Amino acid sequence: MKSHKAAQKRIGVTGSGKVIRVNAWRGHHLEIKSSRRTRRYAGKTLMNPTHARQVRRLLPYL
DSSP: OOOOHHHHHHEEEOTTSOEEEEOSSOSSOTTSSOHHHHHHHOSEEEOOHHHHHHHHHHOTTO
16 A cells, blocks of 8 residues: 655654644745744644544555
């Protein structure tokens, strides 16, 4: 069974098995966004359990 490569590059798993993702809107054009706004996009976020179930289908070996 193959892993979905696009999902594999963007999604990870914590030690306890929760699915994490990178926050959106942090890609480019950062100079026009306020520093308050860019700080809000920093770091990683836990994924909703409903979406986490869909991710398990895309990434069977997580």
